[in-house]
Amino acid sequence: MKYRSAASLLLASIPFGAFAQRPIEKLGRGVVAVRSSDTEVLVSWRLLGLDDQHLGFNIYRASGDEDPVQLNNEALTGGTNYADGDADLSKDNTYFVYPVVAGKEGEGGNFTLTADHDTEPIVRIPIQEGGTIKFVWVGDLDGDGEWDFVLDRQTSPQTLEAYRSDGTFLWEVNMGKNSENQDNISPGSATLNVGNWDGVTVFDFDSDGLAEVAVRIANGVKFGDGKEFKDGKNDDEQFIAILDGQTGALKATAKVTDKYKSDGPLAARFGVGYLDGKRPHLVTFMKNRQPDTGPFNLVMAAWTFDGKEINQEWEWHRGNQDCPDGHNTRSIDADEDGKDEVHEIGFSLDGKGKLRYSLAPDVVHGDRFQIAKMDPERDGLQGYGVQQRNPSGLLEYYYDATDGKLLWGHSEEFDEDNPTDVGRGSVGDIDPTSPGMEAWSMYGVYNAPSNDLLTKEDQGPWPHLNIFWDGDILVELFNDGKFEKWDWENPTGSSKLPRLLTASKFGANPTHGPNPGFHGDILGDWREEVLLVNDDNNELIIFTTDQPSDIRLYTLAHNPAYRNSMTFKGYVQTHHVDYFIGQDMEMPGQPNIRYAGE
Secondary structure: OOOHHHHHHHHHHOOOOOOOOOEOOOOOOEEEEOOOOOOOOOEOOOOOOOOOOEEEEEEEEEEEEOEEEEEEOOOEOOOOOEEEOOOOOOOOOOEEEEEEOEEOOOOOOEEEEOOOOOOOEEEEOOOOOOOOHHHHHHHHEOOOOOEEEEEEEEEOEEEEEEEOOOOOHHHHEEEEEEOOOOOOOOOOOOOOOOOOOOOOOOOOOOOOOOOOOEEEEOOOOOOOOOEOOOOOOOOOOOOEEEEEOOOOEEEEEEOOOOOOOHHHHHEEEEEEEEOOOOEEEEEEEEEEEEEOOOOOEEEEEEEEEEEEEEEEEEEEEOOOOOOOOOOOEEEEOOOOOOOOEEEEEOOOOOOOOEEEOOOOOOOOOOOOEEEOOOOOOOOOOEEEEEEEOOOOOEEEEEEEEEOOOEEEEEEOOOOOOOOEEOOEEEEOOOOOOOOOEEEEEOOEEEEOOOOOOOOHHHOOOOOEEEEEOOOOOOEEEEEEEEOOOOOOOOOHHHHHHEEEEHHHHHOOOEOOOOEEEEEEOOOOOOOOOOEEEEOHHHHHHHEEOOOOOOOOOOOOOOOOHHHHHHOOOOOOOOOOOOOOOOOOOOOOOOEEEEEOOO
16 A cells, blocks of 8 residues: 655644644553454554554463463564464453553553453443443543443433443433433434434543533433432523533533524534634534424534533524535534534534535535545545435535535436435445545445546445445445445445445344444554444444454544544444545544643
8 A cells, every 4th residue: 555644744834833732532552352263363452643653562462370472573563453363262361462662662451352252353341221222422431541431221211321441330311301302303402312413422521531421401300420400490491511421420511592492492413623723612503493394493502611611612593594404513624724614514614603605505405424535636625415305406416625616416307296315425435446535325436536437326335334344445334234345346236235244143233223323443453343232232232343454544533533523423424534545545644633631
């Protein structure tokens, strides 16, 4: 694979200190081991964002009660994984991984693969019995450098639960009577995770090394310390709350606007962006509907938390502006000025809450959109979206995410009696012969930068979620419990896509429709995990790759764009980094981050 450092060239042209360093989790090594065959174990670990790219590693194995034995003769400087074919798998095997700096071993991590472990690419985390789980969020709640879990229970009333990375229960929050209305259009004032709403996210908002939980609340919520919230003047009055990640206790609240209160509670989507380039901001997207199935009121706002108080940084109201929204929000630095913007499917706000551009009237409502470095030769980032019943006949479109300029679109004649809803669309590098990323919905696979058609309609993969799983640099696909890979040399379409793995064979289920509770890079090297649950909802089943790779990239979670994306839910979408990742990619430079708590 060819590497060139365009990111480093860009930074070299900017005066030192022009961009603030973004505080992000100080992660551990994320060591994980899975049994990949009857005789072999794959051990994988993180390269961190601020590690030297040439950093070496030593790996040791302790079998049963024996002393650890070093497995490598020289420090490992290739892909951050190791295939061990010599272990006695009838015993517990603990793997230790240490970075090597100037000939000395630094702080490392370890993982134990239990005796006679099943052959499966899975880490199983036991949790409490409970109701159906829809979403799982990750954050370092206890400051140990590994990802912990916050999840919802779709009961009535609803609850949130938190667990350490090993499944140790931490706390429960009961969302109370105002979470019992679970209508997916107009839910209750404290309802979470219905339709395209979530109203929760997890992040280290005050950058002290411990993650908090942000949640939209109303009267009747009972926190992890048993205290009940009663500050609302009535049940429709809503608040932003920051909870202590270790206890679930309330740390601070801020009142949500009551401008649209006469139309009922505001449903919410939450996420995180570094809107000033240096502090994490809670990004909130909130809507309710005017009477008689009228239009929606939309208000977006940004908030910061300093460890004691929540401060609203700005608030934007759509009003009569033609700014089409969809079912997802993204926060990413599309113009590469060091500050994130807030993006919807049809418009963008800058970091101060000012409208940057609208894609209307060409673009209307749609279910999915992506922002990524799709064209490695073009400045900034690019966007791709799909459309729902667009009266112009527009089906899908590709645009410059820095200024909203439409670069191409595919249309058909509009049929008023049967308008087309293009429900899915995705981008990623799935064809190594086509420069940049491909874009596809149900109308063929196109090269995104050139708009060249690469396949016919019935030969493209199903456009759901992309994941990095096997050992190459092209993306794989996850849909409805199936791990798949498109064969660019023999395109056969989604119905006959080559299958890598079937989750149901391991007792694992998607948590809502075809979607996982979470997906993203949370264990091992740069490749991604998919988090599902078992039938009884008392086990988190984390799929993590069992295939070796010689590709060496820092953990995707230390890329600010990717980390932001991990915080957003809505209609679940693929996460993207802010550099091109694919065939003939340029080696990314170190991200402009610092470790929170240091």
